[in-house]
Amino acid sequence: MDTVKGLYDKFNNVDKGLDFELTVHGPGDIEYRTTIAEKHLSSPGVGHGAITAAMMDAVLGTTALTAVYDDGNLVSTVEFKVNYFKPTFLGDKLIGKGEIEFQGKSLICTSAKIFKEETGELVSKALGTFNIYPMEKRGLKKPVKTI
Template sequence: MIDQDIVELYKHSNQFGKEIDLQYDILPDGEVINRITIGQKHLATPVAAHGGVMAALADSTLGVAALAVSQKNGNLVSTVEFKINYLKPALLGDTIRGISRVRQVGKKLIFVEADFVNQKDELVATASGTFNQYPFTKVFNF
């Protein structure tokens, strides 16, 4: 189960996430689902979101899943690499949800995959990423 204090600290410090209106749902079982509603500021064409918005959602969704695992040992995570496959455009007004699953946890690296669906549950994108674990105290000196 994810420590909600860690998620709240992440939400508070993630200025970029605030800027593009990323939202998080924390479910009772500790699962975290990220979502974004595509607005005018997210568009690359008159109707479709810029790929960078989807990439930001992917990085965040994957990263919060890795954080859910690493925080149990007092660690935070940083992105080592990630890949995204765009399968369908995210359109103006769409709400895109990212649902992640941790596939592998090592001593230092965590591998995560995620699917991204719109409000019709249509698959819009898939992504995978590798995250490095490092001590919480490297960033926050408590």
């Protein structure tokens, strides 16, 4: 489990329950995907904003996590602000991508966007701040670095 994806697969039950799929390309470079399903709806055919917010928190946080994980750290959400630009509908395929905006010793800020995969329409945009802390606080061992 010496990877962010390994950690995700072992512990992240919320994202699994919401059908979020994570791909990690490298530090600060991830993608989340989901398809709006019946269980994501708030009214007939319309995706609930909480699903977009949950996906956004995942995109922002995992982007931050990939930047600090190899140093033996985890992150926790301090705050995030989300703008909703377009509604989502049953069957929409969403893709979320993040970027590192700032990284200090104890805080990291990321930004992210979620798009409709088929049309490229921007669904939402967000900015988040995360606390950086050692993974030993959660009983995990620092990952082994490989060449």
